[in-house]
Amino acid sequence: MNFSPAALAASVVLLAAVSLPGKVAPKGDAGAPDAVAPTDAAAAALVAAGWTDGGTVDLTRSGAFRARALYHPRCDGSLLLAPVAANGELRPLLAELAGPEGLLVYRQDGRTLASPPWLRIYLGRKVRDLARGLGLDGPSVAPVLAVVAMDACTRAALPWAPPAAPAARA
Amino acid sequence: MGAPSVNSFPSARRSSDRADLFLGLFAVCAVNGFGADVAAHLDPDATGVAGGSVLGMDALALASGIIALLLVNRSRGGARPISAADWGVAALTAAAVLLPHQAAGWLGATILGGYAVVAARRDVPLAAGAAVFLAVAVHEAWGRLLLTAVTPVWAPLDAALAAGLLGLFRDGVQRAGNVIDTGMGYEVVVVAACVAIKPMLQGLLACFAFTRAVRPAWQRTEPALWAAVVAGVVVINTVRLAVTSWSLEHHQRLHEGLGQSLVGLAVLAFSFGVAVYGTRHELFSRRARR
Numbered sequence: 128m129n130f131s132p133a134a135l136a137a138s139v140v141l142l143a144a145v146s147l148p149g150k151v152a153p154k155g156d157a158g159a160p161d162a163v164a165p166t167d168a169a170a171a172a173l174v175a176a177g178w179t180d181g182g183t184v185d186l187t188r189s190g191a192f193r194a195r196a197l198y199h200p201r202c203d204g205s206l207l208l209a210p211v212a213a214n215g216e217l218r219p220l221l222a223e224l225a226g227p228e229g230l231l232v233y234r235q236d237g238r239t240l241a242s243p244p245w246l247r248i249y250l251g252r253k254v255r256d257l258a259r260g261l262g263l264d265g266p267s268v269a270p271v272l273a274v275v276a277m278d279a280c281t282r283a284a285l286p287w288a289p290p291a292a293p294a295a296r297a
Numbered sequence: 298m299g300a301p302s303v304n305s306f307p308s309a310r311r312s313s314d315r316a317d318l319f320l321g322l323f324a325v326c327a328v329n330g331f332g333a334d335v336a337a338h339l340d341p342d343a344t345g346v347a348g349g350s351v352l353g354m355d356a357l358a359l360a361s362g363i364i365a366l367l368l369v370n371r372s373r374g375g376a377r378p379i380s381a382a383d384w385g386v387a388a389l390t391a392a393a394v395l396l397p398h399q400a401a402g403w404l405g406a407t408i409l410g411g412y413a414v415v416a417a418r419r420d421v422p423l424a425a426g427a428a429v430f431l432a433v434a435v436h437e438a439w440g441r442l443l444l445t446a447v448t449p450v451w452a453p454l455d456a457a458l459a460a461g462l463l464g465l466f467r468d469g470v471q472r473a474g475n476v477i478d479t480g481m482g483y484e485v486v487v488v489a490a491c492v493a494i495k496p497m498l499q500g501l502l503a504c505f506a507f508t509r510a511v512r513p514a515w516q517r518t519e520p521a522l523w524a525a526v527v528a529g530v531v532v533i534n535t536v537r538l539a540v541t542s543w544s545l546e547h548h549q550r551l552h553e554g555l556g557q558s559l560v561g562l563a564v565l566a567f568s569f570g571v572a573v574y575g576t577r578h579e580l581f582s583r584r585a586r587r
Contacts, residue, residue: 142395149396151336217486217488219453
């Protein structure tokens with residue numbers, strides 16, 4: 128098939144004109160997931176189970192990472208709820224805060240997980256953004272909340288069942 | 298008047314060749330890729346602008362994209378016919394570019410660039426331009442996926458290197474995961490934005506685009522240049538992490554602003570230096586001819 132240069136140039140300009148508006152249109156919530164609602168929901172569930180909401184605390188001096196602290200009347204230590212990004216930059220810090228006596232688990236969509244499928248969550252968000260751009264619903268990708276029980280007492284007082292241990296290899 | 302250039306705009310009589318088609322499609326991919334950056338930059342809800350940006354576009358990626366277009370343009374006028382496979386990939390690229398997503402332009406560049414690197418490997422300028430476009434797409438889109446995938450592994454590694462360097466000059470420095478206990482009553486968390494992956498991608502793109510611009514033909518020794526860039530960037534980033542962890546004052550002064558710009562310049566200067574070394578024969582023989 129032969130195309131004259133003029134026809135090719137016109138096709139290219141048309142393709143650019145048709146495709147560009149899809150990139151300029153508002154993104155919606157394609158960026159960071161809403162971290163406030165799941166944190167509030169989890170905190171409310173804990174308060175209903177007898178915990179006291181201690182408000183927001185800074186995990187780092189810069190204040191770049193924050194968590195919701197909750198206290199149980201039987202325990203000295205606190206429980207932290209922190210939204211985490213799929214790139215996992217906060218995980219080692221949270222694991223260190225949990226220490227050997229504590230526990231670090233994740234809550235997503237009402238489930239307690241030992242280690243969420245991070246890459247699938249990241250890709251799921253991209254697919255969801257694409258689907259929304261096409262006017263479709265797309266897959267639902269719930270935000271991930273880290274739950275840090277800072278000692279054995281808070282660990283025992285958690286109202287959520289701990290994640291199932293991975294099956295032993297044969 | 299001189300003789301018409303081989304790359305002059307084609308007359309209406311001749312048919313478009315493969316390079317015409319690829320040049321047009323690469324231009325559309327670039328317009329979409331960079332257009333998304335400009336749109337995000339002009340968004341009133343935008344929270345910040347990355348360093349080294351032109352209207353939200355990464356200056357290095359923009360310059361590399363221009364180099365890629367110029368390389369592909371050098372291949373025009375060769376009268377290489379457009380094959381059925383070329384048309385098929387062109388249709389796929391157009392479909393990808395039409396997707397309403399910020400990364401659609403770079404998805405199109407990846408499809409077309411990947412195809413052109415293989416299918417047009419005997420057309421050296423076209424293959425070189427396609428390879429640079431592929432590198433820009435990796436830098437602009439796929440690098441973020443890579444960053445998400447490797448940060449949990451890489452951040453502790455960077456933290457270990459920085460803590461090790463800091464420990465040479467100070468007692469009490471410890472490291473757990475990506476957290477450096479500086480021994481001065483505060484801790485530094487190495488997050489995704491601090492790991493060496495992003496500057497590494499910048500350094501590799503700078504080195505690769507410069508090399509292709511000077512010497513479009515591929516040489517087997519080039520992976521050694523990339524390895525040198527990777528090693529150099531890791532060293533620069535380690536020094537940066539150690540210096541910004543030295544004291545809270547150092548952190549506040551050097552973590553962003555001037556410190557960030559200096560690190561960016563150091564990465565680019567080192568990467569271009571490696572590229573100049575790698576293409577020294579072409580560069581110096583050209584000078585000698587002049």
